[in-house]
Amino acid sequence: MSAARVIATHRRLLRVRTEDGREVLARPSRRELAPVCGDFVQCEFDQRHGELRVVAHEPRSSALYRTNARGGSELLAANLSLLLVVIAPLPRPDFFVVDRYLAAARCGGITSAIVLNKSELPADDDIERELAALIAAGYRCLRVSAHEGAGLDELRTLLHGQTAMLVGQSGVGKSSLLQPLVPHSDAAVGDLIRDDEGRHTTSTTRLYRLPGGGEIIDAPGVRDFAPAIDRLEPRALGFVDVESLASQCRFADCRHLREPGCAVRAALGATLSARRYESYRRLRRLYDRLRGERQDRGDRTRRR
Ligand SMILES: Nc1nc2c(ncn2[C@@H]2O[C@H](COP(=O)(O)OP(=O)(O)O)[C@@H](O)[C@H]2O)c(=O)[nH]1
Ligand SMILES: [Mg+2]
Ligand SMILES: [Zn+2]
Structure with a gap:
């Protein structure tokens, strides 16, 4: 048995980082076992399939859950310390979605902050008003520009030593923010594949190591989000x-x-x-x- 970290998931297919630093494919050994990105897991080598099998996961220090299409709870990522809800002047933010991410983080034991990307574009009064309300509620808000580099040092400082996850609507620039943060990341900007329902999505949720210490998870963009109600x-x-x-x-x-x-x-x-x-x-x-x-x-x- 060996220890590993789940660094990417695509449905039942996992990519794990083993203790000797290799990144290899793995699958859960049983149906009931559903490891997610960020999980610390125990693995065994399956001789017959020539593949690593995840047999158990360690207790989670925090967890981000959503309500899925069938009204059930679905775990999205584990062991996060920071949730960054990314918005931009364009596409227009849906602050109801922002609020629900913040609520899920709060109830999952995760600190959260708001990142306004594309800050070189003008944000209208509505956006400024909603940001002011969130700051008044106690949330930190960073203004950054993946394209022009503004605010990235502040973002790096915030990320130092954290296990953070970037969430938010498609097109706000989550993958674009990864590139200056994680040099040589193969984060594919606008990397679009079709999922089963024919929608365009980035293929996976993926964890990267930050050069200054810490980790960051990029997740596919969403149109909507609701926290899992039994976690609230x-x-x-x-x-x-x-x-x-x-x-x-x-x-x-x-x-x-x-x-x-x-x-x-x-x-x-x-x-x-x-x-x-x-x-x-x-x-x-x-x-x-x-x-x-x-x-x-x-x-x-x-x-x-
Ligand atoms: N103007 C501007 N465009 C940006 C910025 N960051 C990302 N974009 C653009 O926004 C689009 C979506 O970016 P992407 O990183 O794929 O967004 P994601 O869906 O949130 O991962 C791309 O066309 C990027 O070039 C920025 O700081 N300023
Ligand atoms: Mg993306
Ligand atoms: Zn009351």
Whole structure:
């Protein structure tokens, strides 16, 4: 048995870095085992197939989960210390997606920050207003330009010693940011392959070592993102600004919707941005709906 690190995944196919520094292909040994990028794993050599088999993974210090198309929880990456949510003036940011990434990070034990790339392009007032709201909520925001190099030293300093992951909509420049950060990375900018559903995506999630110490994971771009609901802390769903107000609500189980004596609603428009609250409400609705559906499924299974 030998130790390794999962550095890339493409469905069930894995690339791992072994202790002697080789990068080799591997597959999980059993169906139930689904290692992800960032996982520390134990491997065995399968003589019959001439391939490495991952037989177990170490406990995860943090984890980023999403809700998949079937409403289930799906692990995207493990052992991250920093989630960088990348946006750009173009394509236009969807701040509801940004909020949901920040919530997933919060509930997964991962620090997060916002990176505005293509900062040499003008950002309109809407974008500036939303960034100001996120900074007020306590998030750090870096302005960088992969093309012109602005802000990259600050980004390098932030990344030092971290295991970070770049997430965000396709086209914001995640892969472009990798190139100055990881010299000789084979990060393919605009490297498009067709996935099973015929959509264009970058092929894999991949972990790179940073020259100054630390690691960075590039993930395929997404159009939408929702955190896994069973990973969300029920009181504030990972919204840090809601969380800091929730202790003052009259009821301990306040959902911050229509309950009397709600400190979150009382702060609306003052210390809590109306859009952040709307974003919280949408996630709350999804949370209640998916939990309801699970309850129904559970009831049906029990009746059988
Ligand atoms: N103007 C400008 N364009 C950029 C910058 N960074 C990346 N791009 C462009 O944005 C497009 C998408 O970049 P890519 O790195 O593939 O984005 P990803 O989908 O987030 O990985 C490419 O055409 C890049 O050349 C930047 O700092 N400024
Ligand atoms: Mg990319
Ligand atoms: Zn409340």
